[in-house]
Amino acid sequence: MNQSDKKYLKDLLSRDPRLAVEKLKDHLVPMPKMLDKATEIEAQQESLMGEAISQGERENRQSELNDSILQLIEEVAIDEMEPGSQIIGHPKYQWILFELIALGLASVGGMLALIVNKQYIPALVILGVLLGVAFIFGKSVMTYLKNQQTIRDRGKKYYANLEAFPTRAKVLIEGDSWFNDHHGKDITDYLSEHYNVYSFAETGSKMRGILRDSDFRKLVAHEKPQVILLSAGGKELFEEYFKEIIKATASGDDFFTPYYTAFKRDVSQLYEETLEDFASKSEKVIISGYDYVVYKQGAVHSLLTKRGFSDPNAVKTKLIDDLNESISALAAQYPNVHYVDLRGTLASSQMWHDELHPNAEGFSKIAEKFKAKIEG
Template identity: 25%
Template sequence: MISKKTQSPPIKLAELRRRCREASLSEQELTDYFLADEEHSKPFAPALKFNEALVDVGRARPSPEAISRLYAEATRAQAPLPKKPRQLTQTLRKAARTRLLAEGDSWFNLPDYIYPRTAIDFLGSDYDFNVSNIALWGDELEAMVRAKQYRQPLRSGLFGHFLFSGGGNDVLGSIPTYVKPRKAGDTDPAHAADYIKATFSQKISQMMGFYRTLANDARDATGGRVVLYVHGYANAIPKKGGHYLGDPLDALGFDPVDHAPLCRAIVARMVELFNIALQSFAQGTAHVVYNDMRPVMTERDWHRDEIHPNESGAKKIAKVFSEAVRANTPIA
């Protein structure tokens, strides 16, 4: 007989906040007290909400952003200091591994236990890397480059490899801004490029300006000793009723089912333009390595929300980064 999982006990919001600060919630408590909030989610910024059947919020009405920050705090527990000789040996062994710094959006960090693990999770668990991840879902390219939270860890001298993920919201989340309405009767995927506004190229150019600033920051913080790894996302698949791709395309007259080839071609073209620009930037900038994720991501490698890799996709992306880092690591 299979035992039924016991539900976590009800909790008051003040107590939940305290437990989050202490990072003392179990996996079951995290999944019981927090739920995905699809209504308030944005591309690359999944929102969370409280399970009010268990969380007594009283008169408080925290914003989805505040709830996400609380969840991030709860799942960023610091590893305890080693107390036994064996633990000390394991810690020293980990410190001796190749160190990676990761900064970025939800392709590098999603709410644990609610969403699939990311490539950064697998780089730390399946490959011999010591990963410090400062990425957070919802962070956008411009904001990350202006905040420069990566600069201090880079200045520590501990990292020779810096993985960055940014711009997904500007590309996969920008269909309402940069795609023209469908022409009556047109279902030809060969016309995909005609539906992308000229202003999208201007947006791409602006994004490359932020990437150049990022590369300069990394160079200045490390004296040119760090390698920056960038990627251009992949050809996501619009779905009927999809919150991020399918619905915006449907609103413009592109039915994700009836006009599936054209819908996919439009998304693929927008992703292609970003990848072309990012590859050109990397080729013209010292110590920058471009990674193309499109060849490794298949239709089966996407999470149900359209724009994030599932765990099979994340493993493939981790392998690409692992191989790139190995290729740029001096042999001792």
């Protein structure tokens, strides 16, 4: 489905919702689960036509169905872009950088003007606000800017390599810090030595952002890669939701709260929706979990120790196993989706930069596993 198709369906939806669903289904044939959703909406439309209800109720129900149709239209990846167009990172980030610099200069200028006029208290207030903002948001802003600069640089290198090495396989990557590590060479860097690689991976990226990145989907549709590589879940497992899924007090082998069951279900659903789409967009889709965490220090290890777990690594191992088993089972449902098992690759703590991230040597060993799967 291209941009024109989407625009046509949206316009048609406002005029004839039933025909819009019929036309939408034609585009969803390669995506059975989404096709089932459209068929279900179509059945609800037919049922609504025969119900003896007020006109107001009918319009409200139809409006709800239209919202569902619109959501389906938006979820379908765009299959083509303007001829000759190229996506190189997220160029908007440069404007954000300029705005931050301008804001900082304006604030400093205002503070200096106040000092010149001997208004010291307001100047101190401005200074305090600046320091507070820098303390609260500084790390996040710098991570964001670094991510976007890396994506942009890798985009330029990718398009340069397409000309220099036209016979190399195209590999497009979406993932987290294991593919965009700010401390040194990562998996993307090592794979780029053998393939034309473009990575949209970002340090600190969440699973939903990774697996539903519309810009990455556009890139896939435009570049038609031989290989798509996806990896997600670490941010949620060991940072964002870690405190909620681990019991407040250790209790034998029962590590997790009921929230963990819902979390695992959401992970499977997100991956399933993504694979449903990408499986038809590339010759090979590769997904992976993570290796076992062997580093015995850091925030995760400390929290588990404080909560009374005698063997914190057993908890971390269970989390890693569950994620790997879940995505491995999903990969088995598609003939061109391949799962890479990274567990046991980095058994030595000497190959880890910190509790959750390998160092350059560790990433090199992991990259070899991906290379073997790409070649296999």
